[in-house]
Amino acid sequence: MPKNYFMGKNLKITINGATVEVAKGASILDAAGQAGVIIPTLCYHKDLCVAGNCRVCVVELVGQKRLSPACATPCEEGMEVLTNTLKVRNSRKHIIELLLSEHNADCTSCYKNGKCELQSLASEYKIMNQDFINLIPFHNYTIDMFSPSIIKDDSKCIRCQRCVRTCAELQGVNALTMSYKGEHAKITTFFEKAMNDVVCTNCGQCINHCPTGALVEKNYIEEVWNAIADKTKHVVVQTAPSVRVGLGEELGFEPGERVTGKMVSALKRLGFDAVMDTDFTADLTIMEEGTELLTRLKKALVDKDPNIKLPMTTSCSPGWIKFIEHMYPEYLGNLSSCKSPQQMFGALVKTYYAKARNLDPANIISVSIMPCTAKKFEANRPEMHDSGYRDVDLVLTTRELAIMIKQAGIDFLKLEDSHYDRLMGESTGAGVIFGATGGVMEAALRTAYELVTGREVPFENLNINPVRGIEGIREATIKIENTLKEWSFLEGVELKCAIAHGLANAKIVMDEIKSGKANYHFIEFMACPGGCLGGGGQPLPTSPEIRARRAAAIYAEDAGMPLRKSHLNPEVVKIYKDFLVKPCGEMSHKLLHTKYTPRKRR
């Protein structure tokens, strides 16, 4: 349906007696939002299609015996809606009671305690005495803890299917589905295997959309506390670009607040021995990946090497990596061989950093704070031991870090700002924008264009706006002109780029490549909607508006940085001088590049 189909066609309804004018096609829930009437919801989520199955949002329509779900009922001219009648309240209360009777309401020992949407509804409706029969003992529920990223506890599931819709609509993975019927209905994986054994990318979007504690990240908080308390260990922490624009939400700030300095102070107070920045290795990734791209282009365009795979795609997002390994294993050669910034950092901490600080790498524990649950899986990959040790020992999500800060009794709002520690703590604006969809592309273009032409990218203030935005798939073409002599083979080449975020969009782009319809040179893929800032480890709730505010914060952070291009990062310059020698050199290949594993589709 064309976007402007409803324009100018408004209709009037009344909600609790007050008239509201809404666009045709709006649901009662939309209208209520407009009228300032709050209707409780559970299965409804702004990111997902309407299911209308929890029935918590039922409202009364004058003249109808049955109640209607506000989320799934379109407004009709003259409709009279009542949201607060005895019938509505009693029905909602019944439904919440029913949900509680099939939910393992063991709130005090639940990881989601205080963050659970069912819990807050129960509290709102003051369900004081649970008369209904507890249905938990009648079911043989299991807790799936095999995945290094995700814990799935069926006893806490309320069958709202938000996870199912997330996995299907946003990610196109369909790892989770509804199976059985009636009293046996539950959310399962393929043949009820463990999440670890099915086609699951560990992206954690199901966690982000689960209203209860049925899907949560596997947390490593105690392990990190133990490491910090161990005096024989040197605990290093790195923080991903998008953590700084999300963390504040968990600690009293509005979405979109940048808390970089406070976060560094908090990490120091928690007792980490060194607080450094994943942005540094993001800049390093640009050096490596940019060089790799230019090398591939040269081999393809000049040497006509048939073994060179184009388009080259980014490899920063571990959810995307696992996705392509399962779904398009024949395209693994198109992936950049660069490790993700997290893993580059891990490999360098136990080599470069250890050497510089004169530490025994065996005594270093490397912790990372990530917006992501797939990073937990990534750190666990057997190939990620290039330093001779496990490169990244423990991965925490933004949410887990917030829990630690609260546990430590730190009043985050009152914290002073601090700076990252030296050696691997310096970054540029290019590293920061890795957190937003299109950011890796923009950062790469800033450096690659300049490398090839000796001039800055021809965009005002270095803001390459064509690659920014929220559309699921974006394309941009940049013409390379007046190259430096050694890059003359690129003269006049139109560099075709594409950006996709959300694996469902990645699937569309990959299918286009497979069918030969698309002929890009370079593609940025991010598993999560909005890129890392919408990652599976970011604060809850998530919505398109919240992600837009985080994105604005990321670009504001970039704009405020003195350095905006990865190759100008003085610590990057230093590491090539002192340690790595040159991008894509021998040392880089040992520590910063990796291989991928073809996996089955089932």
Add this chain to the structure above:
Amino acid sequence: MSTNYQLKRADFIFKNENDWEEVLSKSISRPPQELINELISSELKGRGGAGFPTGLKWKVSSEVKSDVKYVICNADEGEPGTFKDREILSMVPFKVLTAIAICGYVIGAKEGFIYLRGEYNFLRPELLKAINEFEYYCKEIKLDFSIKIFMGSGAYICGEETALFESMEGKRGEPRNKPPYPTLSGYMGKPTVINNVETLAHTYTIFKYGSKRFYDLGVQYSRGSKLFSVSGDTPKPGIYELELGMSLSDFVEEFGDDDTKAVQVGGASGFLVPRKRFSETNIGFQGKLVGISLPTGGSMMLFNSSRSMYNVLDNYLNFFAEESCGQCTPCRVGCQQLLKGIKAVKRGEKNAQYLDKMLKLAETMQVTAKCGLGQSVGNSFSSIVENFREEMIY
């Protein structure tokens, strides 16, 4: 056999007239609007149990603009105690096929489907033969229409029209949100008329004899005849075509075993009527008739005094707890609560007042469940618990 026999038998559906070719070719030579008007003036209502006016359904679908439309014959006869559609499809398949094609002609559909219940697989070979012969004739009279059989897999919920579409589309059989209704967006998102087997068979009668013959049967708001699947404690179980509007006491007089304690009208999702209410209960669609009117998809189960109504209810609730699709909260959890609740009361784990809490829950299920399944669980539950409360407790 009772002496004061009051039941009016009818004999339309199973009358083997073998004139379907004539009915088909005559009907499609009439303008669609005329056929719709014929249906509307017959006041035929859906025979699956819900009782939506058939003429209106066809009219709405015929008015929607779409290149592709569908006609679906709902043969997922799953209501416990109903077995009439099976007989129609095995005895007079051509009446149904003809009606499907006429409907296609009226609304502008070129494809029809029979959604056949999984357990009726044995009907398939004969039905396919009939379809072959039927399509051959369609080609002869240059009617571009084909009919396919789609086999269900045994889920009760797939008899719900939108769950049936989902099932046909290869998805999990879960009811959709309404609106949009099937007449606007049904199978594959296209305008679809979905009718029960028996409804279609009645349209055959109407197109053949004219609406008046049909309208003259039955009573106000409940016109025409209807097939009844009579089962339970009766000396003569079977399928009977009777005029609508009869009183339940007449029915029991005819089919009871002189010890009838209660009749379940409309299957597990219908209402239980105790003996004391037989005389004030009529069988037909709700309207302004005196007394109670109970609609039915045809299932009439008689229970005599040897039956425990607790066991009956337990059986129904087990069925619903199993056959709910599990999608919406009131139905999925509500059915389990009702089932476990009556057991707990029976065992003395919950006191008798818990039945009142469950009656309230049943009310909530009626007004909040997503589809007809969840909405109607309360029918049998409330009517059984209210009328046989002592049997639930002791």
